[in-house]
Amino acid sequence: MASSIPRSSLSxxxxxxxxxxxxxxxxVFLSLPVVLTFISSFAAExxxxxxxxxxxxxxxxxxxxxxxxxxxxxxxxxxxYSAGLALGGVIINICVGVPIxxxxxxxxxxxxxxxxxxxxxxxxxxxxxxxxxxxxxPDLSTxxxxxxxGYSLLKSPYMVMAVQSSFQSxxxxxxxxxxxxxGASWIRTFLTVIVPNAKEGIIAGSxxxxxxxxxxxxxxxxxxxxxxxxxxxxxYNNITNASFLNAAAAVSVFFLxxxxxxxxxxxxxxQAAIRRL
Amino acid sequence: xxxxxxxxxGPLGRxxxxxxxxxxxxxxxxxxRRRIVGLCLPFLILLVFSGIVPLTEMFRISFSEARxxxxxxxVQYYEQLILDPYYRxxxxxxxxxxxxxxxxxxxxxxxxxxALAKYDLPGESVILTILSFPNSLPGIVAAFMxxxxxxxxxxxxNIIAGFSGQSPINLAIATSVGGLFLAYxxxxxxxxxxxxxxxxxxxxxxxxxxxxSLGATPFETFRYVTxxxxxxxxxxxxxxxxxxxxxxxxxxxxxxxxxxxxxQIDREIxxxxxxxxxxxxxxxxxxxxxxxxxxxxRYTSAEVSL
Numbered sequence: 001m002a003s004s005i006p007r008s009s010l011s012x013x014x015x016x017x018x019x020x021x022x023x024x025x026x027x028v029f030l031s032l033p034v035v036l037t038f039i040s041s042f043a044a045e046x047x048x049x050x051x052x053x054x055x056x057x058x059x060x061x062x063x064x065x066x067x068x069x070x071x072x073x074x075x076x077x078x079x080x081y082s083a084g085l086a087l088g089g090v091i092i093n094i095c096v097g098v099p100i101x102x103x104x105x106x107x108x109x110x111x112x113x114x115x116x117x118x119x120x121x122x123x124x125x126x127x128x129x130x131x132x133x134x135x136x137x138p139d140l141s142t143x144x145x146x147x148x149x150g151y152s153l154l155k156s157p158y159m160v161m162a163v164q165s166s167f168q169s170x171x172x173x174x175x176x177x178x179x180x181x182x183g184a185s186w187i188r189t190f191l192t193v194i195v196p197n198a199k200e201g202i203i204a205g206s207x208x209x210x211x212x213x214x215x216x217x218x219x220x221x222x223x224x225x226x227x228x229x230x231x232x233x234x235x236y237n238n239i240t241n242a243s244f245l246n247a248a249a250a251v252s253v254f255f256l257x258x259x260x261x262x263x264x265x266x267x268x269x270x271q272a273a274i275r276r277l
Numbered sequence: 278x279x280x281x282x283x284x285x286x287g288p289l290g291r292x293x294x295x296x297x298x299x300x301x302x303x304x305x306x307x308x309x310r311r312r313i314v315g316l317c318l319p320f321l322i323l324l325v326f327s328g329i330v331p332l333t334e335m336f337r338i339s340f341s342e343a344r345x346x347x348x349x350x351x352v353q354y355y356e357q358l359i360l361d362p363y364y365r366x367x368x369x370x371x372x373x374x375x376x377x378x379x380x381x382x383x384x385x386x387x388x389x390x391x392a393l394a395k396y397d398l399p400g401e402s403v404i405l406t407i408l409s410f411p412n413s414l415p416g417i418v419a420a421f422m423x424x425x426x427x428x429x430x431x432x433x434x435n436i437i438a439g440f441s442g443q444s445p446i447n448l449a450i451a452t453s454v455g456g457l458f459l460a461y462x463x464x465x466x467x468x469x470x471x472x473x474x475x476x477x478x479x480x481x482x483x484x485x486x487x488x489x490s491l492g493a494t495p496f497e498t499f500r501y502v503t504x505x506x507x508x509x510x511x512x513x514x515x516x517x518x519x520x521x522x523x524x525x526x527x528x529x530x531x532x533x534x535x536x537x538x539x540x541q542i543d544r545e546i547x548x549x550x551x552x553x554x555x556x557x558x559x560x561x562x563x564x565x566x567x568x569x570x571x572x573x574x575r576y577t578s579a580e581v582s583l
Contacts, residue, residue, distance in 0.1 A: 022389060036432060218527055
């Protein structure tokens with residue numbers, strides 16, 4: 001009976017409006033500071049409610065060339081150093097993540113679910129792992145090797161998940177059996193049939209774990225001792241020591257990096273990976 | 278990937294065969310076993326060298342009597358954690374703050390996930406990008422974002438100051454506990470949303486439509502039809518977001534408004550390199566989170582997916 005539907009209930013009248021208000025507030029809360037930071041990095045000063053003195057590249061210039069006070073090094077060296085460290089982490093992640101993702105997706109074995117839990121849940125967060133690294137690998141800390149292996153463990157879940165999502169859409173058993181019956185050895189099947197087919201997931205996983213490793217602060221902060229600071233330490237030095245607008249420019253460099261990575265992921269076309277980033 | 282909790286915790290099953298058969302397999306079955314071991318081995322090596330070995334060392338240091346080498350056995354650092362009211366306050370701060378921010382961020386993420394799943398929103402891909410963007414920002418940047426909005430020169434501070442006529446300095450909340458709360462939310466809402474969107478994708482919309490056409494109000498439909506379906510996902514999201522909240526460090530290092538466990542770990546290192554006390558605190562953190570996750574997965578219907 002249509003007439004019995006209580007059309008005037010509170011949630012029918014205001015529910016949708018309420019949910020939309022929450023959505024819009026969340027969107028503004030998350031995006032407004034990003035936009036403001038980017039805009040203010042081109043401003044000469046920010047004293048009143050809004051930054052003023054456009055358009056100047058002084059802040060960007062300080063960040064790119066480096067000043068001798070506060071944030072003393074240029075962003076280039078930190079960016080390159082972090083890019084290299086994160087790349088090292090990604091290479092390790094490909095070597096460890098692709099095989100274990102295949103084992104979990106293809107085979108049914110004793111303790112498989114436990115292996116899965118360990119592969120996709122981070123074992124310990126950055127700060128705890130950093131404390132654990134301090135005395136275990138004191139010599140490695142200064143060379144950056146400790147950062148590389150730390151990053152690779154911290155970010156490996158993202159690689160495993162991205163590759164698993166690729167494997168899920170494939171009939172792995174059939175592919176493996178076809179290849180084997182045509183005479184390829186198992187190792188050859190894995191390297192020349194399975195891995196190329198999971199290319200999309202591997203690329204997406206690499207991009208994600210690279211970005212997150214380059215952005216990792218907590219672990220870097222504890223383990224890093226001297227030499228070129230990683231990008232996140234560079235950001236920290238800027239936020240704590242440099243002028244507000246210089247810090248805004250430094251943070252904007254990081255935003256640009258994330259934007260580039262998001263575009264790269266869109267080109268790869270892995271929607272699930274973009275959402276995860 | 279979802280983890281089926283029952284089968285994780287189920288009976289141990291058959292023990293693996295001897296190592297000899299894995300290295301020199303005799304049958305196809307044993308060859309398959311060798312492949313599985315070979316595939317898992319690289320990950321296990323990484324796990325051992327960069328996870329288990331350092332964490333074990335950390336555990337041993339926390340009982341060490343000497344400061345610079347690991348030797349002797351003492352529980353003084355744990356005694357201190359239990360007996361000193363200073364550490365009890367920190368533990369209390371960490372737990373209530375983590376719990377409050379987790380509940381708030383999930384309470385905000387549920388309606389947002391609902392809107393994304395049910396409504397026809399204009400520019401949905403832009404909305405999704407904005408909502409997931411903070412997931413790749415480190416905590417220090419989240420703290421900076423809060424300073425931009427609520428600091429002394431912050432936009433919202435100045436807007437409120439303009440309307441109320443008060444000084445912005447008195448209104449700035451960025452470095453208060455309230456500002457820290459917002460900074461936590463800045464990193465936790467996108468995380469909660471990521472987890473809940475996966476859950477919402479699996480909701481049976483037919484049942485919801487049936488409930489509505491049978492006369493249930495939108496809220497009743499949500500309460501009695503949608504909520505039971507997303508409950509495992511909600512509990513799973515709660516577990517993971519709470520873990521995230523406990524692990525936050527960069528944000529609090531910038532804003533410094535509440536002394537929580539992770540910040541105190543850093544202070545033990547920074548002020549006099551008291552690595553044993555820091556290790557004891559890190560061990561307590563690790564054991565607490567590990568046991569908490571285990572219990573949550575075992576005794577609730579939590580569905581952990583990332």
